Amino acid sequence: MLNGHNVIGFEESAKGQKTFQSFSTIQGSFLQEKFHIATNDEIEAAIAKAVTAFGIYSKVPFVVRAVFLETIAAEIFQLGDVLLERAHLESGLPLARLTGERDRTMNQLKLFAGLLREGSWADAVIDTAMPERQPLPRADIRRILQPLGPVAVFAASNFPFAFSTAGGDTASALAAGCSVIVKAHSAHAGTNELMATAIKRAAEKTGMPDGIFSSLIGEGATLGQQLAANPVIKAIGFTGSYRAGMALYETVTQKRTAPIPLYAEMSSINPVVLLPETLALKTTAIATSLAGSITLGVGQFCTNPGLLFVIKSKATEAFIELMVASLSAVIPATMLNQAICKSYYTDRTKLMNAKGVNLVYKGENLQNEYKGTPALFTVPANEFIASLALQDEVFGPCSLVVICEDKSQLVQALSAMHGQLTGSIYGNEEELIRYTEVVQILQDKTGRVIFNSAPTGVEVCHAMVHGGPFPATTDSRTTSVGTEAIRRFVRPICYQDCPQVLLPLYLQNNNAAGIMRKINGNYTRDAIQ
């Protein structure tokens, strides 16, 4: 079924002689299929097609884009078990998780389709003419969001569906009206091919232009850098490591003439603050919940809780003991790929040997089986404050408990913390009010503040913010999950005294699509008389 080809618009292409194979951490061996690394000609072909396709696709009505996205979801479903089984082999993730992730991926395509059908997302703002105004007449001015251009999407290792080929970046860029070129993740090139061909089929079936979507196979950073430096690429969506994200940032800011937005989601260790009264009252429940969150997906989530803040007490001691009990009971599971597994054990050893860090529990090193075992460390808050290195992400089922002497040291420790995707706090209402300062710090340093639950589990909805201050992302003004993610791939434009017939549908007087607009400062779905 897999042929190892690049998908370049409606063509499948394998001009390159260089190939690679995916390694399966489940099987402990290379999978047989060979994937052809895209040649420069193939990359250029995909880019040229993306430009042409953008010219057409950027102008189709939102409902047409909605049909395309819904058809992609249907085509993904049609892939059936073949998709799930390949992803299982390539990512080591269990089938149940992958089934859920596939459904989420289809649902987020449908959510964007719904957003497009409703239409108001495009932020239409109209100020009508005032020809009689003194001292000067006012022109008719109408503003809307329009797509940026071809977008490059970098597939993530840890979500072979939801943050990869047909994942959130692709869905939101296509919804925005952009063409998309995906750089396949080398760890799940077969999954990518299945997804890419599903998108290709959906594009063909719905009459989309050739080149609206391409998927390229590349080795290491080369392809990524090529895409990022190319002048016709107008935005980048990336989920991955801090190192890879910052390499892209360097390319984007230093190797291009024209700056473009880079949405790199990179590094977050997701602090969880446990306020004393609540921790004392619910020690077992909190320990069980957090141990589950730390080990969920073998800790390979962007929102994995890598930092737990507590204030020294009897309850804290009991909590740590319960955490150890929970963590040690977890059956070791297979990690995503060899590199991640190797880094996990290296990084956790580095953390263990850092100044002030005490080992509480660690499972044995199962690197040879590509399995990740949990680990828990503690560190006194003063040592945490003194060393930024303790904030380096350890990607895997590992967490560091920061033990504070008192509230004031808790505030100090949190203030020393980098930007994060999420910040959780456990406390009852009265306690939270007493610790308002702590809540405020979480608000300043994160994109999502969570009350009384663990950070893993990112709801795909309208209000979600999956983003946050650096180094969590390179651009805190956006989210990569939820419908607002569409804003990453648009820019505003306004039309002054434009004839009706030349205006985009959504700015015309009659408001045929019935979207919510802001007219002379008032929100309305009414037509302009």
Next chain:
Amino acid sequence: MLNGHNVIGFEESAKGQKTFQSFSTIQGSFLQEKFHIATNDEIEAAIAKAVTAFGIYSKVPFVVRAVFLETIAAEIFQLGDVLLERAHLESGLPLARLTGERDRTMNQLKLFAGLLREGSWADAVIDTAMPERQPLPRADIRRILQPLGPVAVFAASNFPFAFSTAGGDTASALAAGCSVIVKAHSAHAGTNELMATAIKRAAEKTGMPDGIFSSLIGEGATLGQQLAANPVIKAIGFTGSYRAGMALYETVTQKRTAPIPLYAEMSSINPVVLLPETLALKTTAIATSLAGSITLGVGQFCTNPGLLFVIKSKATEAFIELMVASLSAVIPATMLNQAICKSYYTDRTKLMNAKGVNLVYKGENLQNEYKGTPALFTVPANEFIASLALQDEVFGPCSLVVICEDKSQLVQALSAMHGQLTGSIYGNEEELIRYTEVVQILQDKTGRVIFNSAPTGVEVCHAMVHGGPFPATTDSRTTSVGTEAIRRFVRPICYQDCPQVLLPLYLQNNNAAGIMRKINGNYTRDAIQ
């Protein structure tokens, strides 16, 4: 009245021994007042105060911010003629223009106050909990825009009021909830001082925190680079030259650990396309209007029309003759400052000597009187296409007519053009429809497409987009004029299962402020029951 001090929150400060004086192109001499360049201590003091003030100000209700902005407008008005006269001496701009610009500056403060009173700008999005949902319950998630942090604003030479100390960047950043540090423009340091003290008085009168606003005096690029590199500065608003803007871009992207948004509005030559039928029918009216636009404010506008695209014809010849008649009748006026005047004559000579460029008209060189005289050149489209240097901005009353052989060469020439703030097109409806491709290029390359009028004159309203693709700005996703400018200084945050009492006012169930919110995908001003 002027004392040459820096305004650091509620303090006036002049610790530095180094001073400078403003040069008046009107008087042809230095003005007597000495301005004290901020010392490192003073810069640090302003920054420290901005951080503290942000902590308080970012949390006040929108209406409180509205009162502050309205009070600034009132204090500016209270400055009376002293402000206008000082700005006249420092900028060379006539009093009538400065009176209009002052009113615009007051009005834009009031417009943002209105936006804040209405409140819906903060994009509140709420997805309520679904505890019974299968397979997993949904949490309550509520999203809102929150201010980024202290903002640095760089005053512009060409708008001593509207794009300077109390101008659009300051107004939108304060409206967003940010504290502001303005780098005064050295050409109008006295005007800056008057404006800064007006803001200071407004802050004191309305009980704003000390440090919500500071204004620092610096020489050349030093102060700007210091502010841009400082880790607590969270965004930058800049209007100025390409060179200065890109120097800031380099600092922001290479000398900081954490990237921040830089909104640099830099370089635009604002193409105007004259379609043949309309040009033939309305030759005189168009020539008069464009000659007026080219020479308005001695051509010192970001939206000055520096490129006119025509298709070779009798009408084109007549048009050029009429332009010469209009331009040569303009009485030479004083330019903003010595440097701008010098650059104008140097740059227009460079353009005149460029390959393929023909001189049509140029007024004499009045550099010794600091006056700018108009100039008009033509170039065949093929030469325009061949040389990017012809797109270098000549800041002053000068324009280049690109003469195309036919429609297809017009399309080619426009396609070779850089990003712009505006693109104008003159044509009747039928003609515009025939030239849809041309309209499309303008849409792709600009932030504002203008039909049948000149680009100068930027309405401050809800729908305005004053922005555009590089090199017009460094970030085409935003506008620096109009209410949407507030979006530059905010980021989204969401709260998961947050107790009502800890939520921002605008996300609480009762919706006391009555703002428009998106609840479970529907727009409503209703409370949540």
